[in-house]
């Protein structure tokens with residue numbers, strides 16, 4: 001069953017189309033990374049999915065219209081926005097008590113286990129924590145909620161590399177159970193590549209790539225060639241070429257790997273490499289619409 005189904009989503013702010021006809025389908029039990037440059041429309045898309053903003057087009061999340069049935073949806077979905085909002089006066093322990101009191105699907109033992117892996121002092125107020133610590137607290141609270149859909153907008157912003165790694169490990173090992181659906185946006189693509197089952201690129205309010213990681217790995221390839229093979233490699237219509245230590249690395253969509261292997265070392269490119277190849281020169285914010 002689909003967890004998220006969007007067709008022709010459009011959202012305009014004045015003369016700016018933040019979403020310009022987004023089609024996206026996410027099946028239950030998938031972990032989708034929504035990747036895009038600054039201003040591409042990621043947060044707007046997540047807000048539409050969470051019923052925080054109305055938009056045109058068709059949108060169903062867990063079978064509901066998020067704008068009209070937000071209350072019902074929020075019983076089964078939870079999210080972390082890129083701008084975390086926790087009151088500055090609340091202590092860490094009180095924040096846990098509060099969510100335990102108001103959220104029927106909150107598992108205190110899970111939140112405690114998550115917090116135990118951090119250096120968060122329980123008796124300190126949010127206002128006295130570092131930015132990264134506030135994010136850690138926020139993550140501990142949200143990851144302890146038993147939800148069908150978890151939406152994460154830049155969840156590791158401001159966190160150090162050790163905690164970022166730990167967060168994604170526990171997202172995969174402790175939180176993900178194969179049935180929940182996770183939607184995550186981040187600029188730190190390399191760090192989540194191994195976590196994702198699917199990836200979508202958004203640019204200028206449009207989805208420009210939507211693929212399972214399996215299909216992605218079969219579809220894109222990269223070859224590193226010595227200068228004498230560069231012309232032959234260019235003749236095979238690469239999407240992108242870059243130079244590293246005097247060698248050319250060329251990236252292809254649906255190329256014949258056996259042919260590429262005759263020219264140099266072939267490998268599967270990272271999401272970041274394909275992102276640069278597809279969007280690099282065209283990265284931009286929303287489309288301007290005719291007034």
Ligand SMILES: Nc1ncnc2c1ncn2[C@@H]1O[C@H](COP(=O)(O)OP(=O)(O)OP(=O)(O)O)[C@@H](O)[C@H]1O
Nearest residue numbers: 013018036037038039040041042043044045285286
């Ligand atoms: N409330 C708003 N009012 C006016 N314009 C907005 C509003 N929210 C977003 N936009 C515009 O819509 C476009 C998409 O913004 P959005 O925040 O969705 O991008 P993003 O991909 O999340 O960017 P980033 O990676 O920088 O957070 C941008 O051009 C932005 O300026």
